[in-house]
Each structure stands twice: as C-alpha cells, then as structure tokens.
Amino acid sequence: MPERQRADARRNYARILAVAEQEVDAHGAAASLEQIARVAGVGSATVRRHFPTRRALLQAVSHKRIDALCERADELAGEDDARAALLDWLSDLLTYCVAARGLAAALVYDGESESVHQNSCATRIEEAGEPLLRRAVQDKAVPGDVTVSELVALIIGIVLTTEHRPDAQAAAERLFTLTVAGISPRL
Structure with a gap:
C-alpha cells in the first residue's frame, strides 16, 4: 500500500486486509470478495481497487x-x-x-x-x-x-x-x- 494514499484509503486498506485475513482463515483461498467487502464496510470496487486480483x-x-x-x-x-x-x-x-x-x-x-x-x-x-x-x-x-x-x-x-x-x-x-x-x- 503506497504511503502517499489518503488517510481514508489507508484505513480502508487496513480494514479490508484484516477482514480478508479472517475470511481466508475461515474459508481458504475461495473466500468471497463480496463478503470481505460487506464485513469491511466498503464496496466491492474498493476491494478491487486495493487488490485487483x-x-x-x-x-x-x-x-x-x-x-x-x-x-x-x-x-x-x-x-x-x-x-x-x-x-x-x-x-x-x-x-x-x-x-x-x-x-x-x-x-x-x-x-x-x-x-x-x-x-x-x-x-x-x-x-x-x-x-x-x-x-x-x-x-x-x-x-x-x-x-x-x-x-x-x-x-x-x-x-x-x-x-x-x-x-x-x-x-x-x-x-x-x-x-x-x-x-x-x-x-
């Protein structure tokens, strides 16, 4: 994550990553990106912007x-x-x-x-x-x-x-x- 991102983008990244860690631990590599977005409180596009794949x-x-x-x-x-x-x-x-x-x-x-x-x-x-x-x-x-x-x-x-x-x-x-x-x- 680039340091020059806005503070809200850095917070979103950190929140998405924390939720993704929990979801991957629970569901493996097939963890739902949509579920990660929902739990993190962001849209799917935000998840894909930070993690394109x-x-x-x-x-x-x-x-x-x-x-x-x-x-x-x-x-x-x-x-x-x-x-x-x-x-x-x-x-x-x-x-x-x-x-x-x-x-x-x-x-x-x-x-x-x-x-x-x-x-x-x-x-x-x-x-x-x-x-x-x-x-x-x-x-x-x-x-x-x-x-x-x-x-x-x-x-x-x-x-x-x-x-x-x-x-x-x-x-x-x-x-x-x-x-x-x-x-x-x-x-």
Missing part, C-alpha cells in the same frame, strides 16, 4: 506468514546438518500452508500467464530456500539438479491434495514423509 489479496494476507518462513530459513541456514535443515524448513512450509488456508494458493503460479518473478510470495519463498538447498547439494544430501521451485511445488501439491481431508495436517505430513523417503525400498 484474488492472488493480490492472498499475497497481502500471506505477507506475515511469508516473513516468518523467510526468517526460519535464515535461522536454519547455520545448522550443521544441511539435509536436516532443508527438510525442517520444508516441513515448516508444509505446516504453514496447511494451517494458513490460502497460502498454498498464493504460492502457486501459472508458468504460461505468470512467471515466478510476478508472484512476490513464491519469489520470496524461493529466495529464502535457495541457501538451504545449495548447502544440501554441496553436502551431496540432495541431487544437484533439484530446484527450490520443484520442492515448493511438491509442498503445494501435497497441501492442495490434502486440504479437504478431515485431518489435513496428518495427511499432508504423511505424504511429505513418503515424498522424502521415496516409495522404493532401500536395498
């Missing part, structure tokens, strides 16, 4: 959570075990995405109409995870051709696949564990 709204709602994930990556960067640090961070990303309904949808980007650089949430997550992956690759704990983008895509896929299960967190953790371990028995 649903993605823009989800990214704004997810900003604090993304900050926390980036800080967590920084904390883990100093750990001795690079593989464990990367897996801990991916597990944290999974937990955040399951708990913060809508965060996974905010991280998804369509390679045809949008690049990762147009998706500020995805960009920040990938930048935060890059040092963790680089260290894990250097330690030969992860193949050199793996990208943070691919790892985030796996997490998003797990979250979106399990979000409607009765115990989404347990289901997501199970799929994450399978992904990390692989399905082939070790010989």
Whole structure:
C-alpha cells in the first residue's frame, strides 16, 4: 500500500486486509470478495481497487506468514546438518500452508500467464530456500539438479491434495514423509 494514499484509503486498506485475513482463515483461498467487502464496510470496487486480483489479496494476507518462513530459513541456514535443515524448513512450509488456508494458493503460479518473478510470495519463498538447498547439494544430501521451485511445488501439491481431508495436517505430513523417503525400498 503506497504511503502517499489518503488517510481514508489507508484505513480502508487496513480494514479490508484484516477482514480478508479472517475470511481466508475461515474459508481458504475461495473466500468471497463480496463478503470481505460487506464485513469491511466498503464496496466491492474498493476491494478491487486495493487488490485487483484474488492472488493480490492472498499475497497481502500471506505477507506475515511469508516473513516468518523467510526468517526460519535464515535461522536454519547455520545448522550443521544441511539435509536436516532443508527438510525442517520444508516441513515448516508444509505446516504453514496447511494451517494458513490460502497460502498454498498464493504460492502457486501459472508458468504460461505468470512467471515466478510476478508472484512476490513464491519469489520470496524461493529466495529464502535457495541457501538451504545449495548447502544440501554441496553436502551431496540432495541431487544437484533439484530446484527450490520443484520442492515448493511438491509442498503445494501435497497441501492442495490434502486440504479437504478431515485431518489435513496428518495427511499432508504423511505424504511429505513418503515424498522424502521415496516409495522404493532401500536395498
């Protein structure tokens, strides 16, 4: 939100964002923009002026959570075990995405109409995870051709696949564990 906006526009933005956080927590990425406008006491056009797309709204709602994930990556960067640090961070990303309904949808980007650089949430997550992956690759704990983008895509896929299960967190953790371990028995 630009600082040069009028005071009433800044108040509207803050009120819309607060209501949107509650609605996304309750209803996920499909939260009704009209309901957000009603509860915030503004018109739908005001919501769309501040957040021209649903993605823009989800990214704004997810900003604090993304900050926390980036800080967590920084904390883990100093750990001795690079593989464990990367897996801990991916597990944290999974937990955040399951708990913060809508965060996974905010991280998804369509390679045809949008690049990762147009998706500020995805960009920040990938930048935060890059040092963790680089260290894990250097330690030969992860193949050199793996990208943070691919790892985030796996997490998003797990979250979106399990979000409607009765115990989404347990289901997501199970799929994450399978992904990390692989399905082939070790010989």
